[in-house]
Amino acid sequence: MNAQSNKQASIYSPSFYSSPTGYKMCLRLYLNGDGTARQTHMSLFFVLMRGEYDAILKFPFNFKVIFCLYDQNNQQNNIIDSFRPDIKSSSFQRPRSDMNIASGIPKFIPLATLQNENNSYVRDNTMFIKVTIDFDNMPKRLVSYALSLNPGLTNSIQQTMIRQEHERQEQVLISSTTNLQTDQSVAENLSDDNILLNIPANENINQMTP
Template sequence: MDELEAQLRQQQQQLQLKDAALADLEMRLAAQEMARYDGTILWKISGFEAKKREAISGQTTSLYSPAFYSGPCGYKMCARIYPNGDGIGKGTHISLFFVIMRGHYDALLPWPFTQKVTLMMIDQNQTHKEHILDAFRPDSSSSSFKRPTTEMNIASGCPLFLPLERLHSRQRGYLKDDTIFVKIIVDTDGLSAYTDMNPNQLGVGYP
């Protein structure tokens, strides 16, 4: 009986490991299906007030968006948001940043990253929309835009992106139904032809 129970426990552990691996695979596939390859991402963040409370308490101070790309073989990127601010914006603003991630095709891309980046908070009002915009050209001397040597570079962006008091303005619709929408636009003009190639042309799969 002891031997049978040991075998049963071993089988249960193997099943748990397989379930975890399957869940991880499903999550990766879902992220792949959501990925954009045109240098833009529209990021929906639901349950924002709870996320802001978690940020205030220090439980979870920031959130990362799904990855997006400047092309099928282009730069891998994401957004990072601090619902209760970061640095000089902590406690008073939403802070929004842009992040370069390590990608499969970095060896084919020009470095440092020099493409113009536009950060946006979408005004959800049906009329008289007033989106929040902040755009910048990367500093070529900053480590944030060098070829990544870890999973992601240091984020760069705007710590004073949107005052928290303005987020709740009745005249604007930045927060509706406890949901905000963030958009990032990366200018893809002038990028190497490699970034627009289908990975099959290079003999490799999608990242």
């Protein structure tokens, strides 16, 4: 109600670091939307803040940012969206004040979805939103798996599970590629055999013609 009446247009999350010696950041949430998304979507933004370790970090900040709004019915219907920073934007340069200008996804989720009494994203007036900074250029097929992991697991355990799943997916891809190449080779050999069989048959017919 406060968001709709402009009494509280946006909410900032507590600040946090991407790692013990990493980038300082927070999220900014417009429950009733911002700009062109006002009154149609919830807007979700990433804010880079001035941190303790900025002097040894690389700027502009150039890592993919992934947002996840959790499905609280455990149906894995999480809302996942992401963006890559515009390194020319002041939002991703080294912060000179407490925080840079927020940047992110204005149309993160339709308000109609959240206002539905049966939606699975709001329970007891609570939503759970996770932000992941993709330092490793995670393959798209791996993102959903990573965000489906139990948030209660430690980061080190989650990273191990993600690495193992990545290796498993790579093995599946290699196996699929090998099988495809084998199938193509068999098909080519069958095609060559047909050509070899047909040519002598035609020659015999020609030789028998008066």
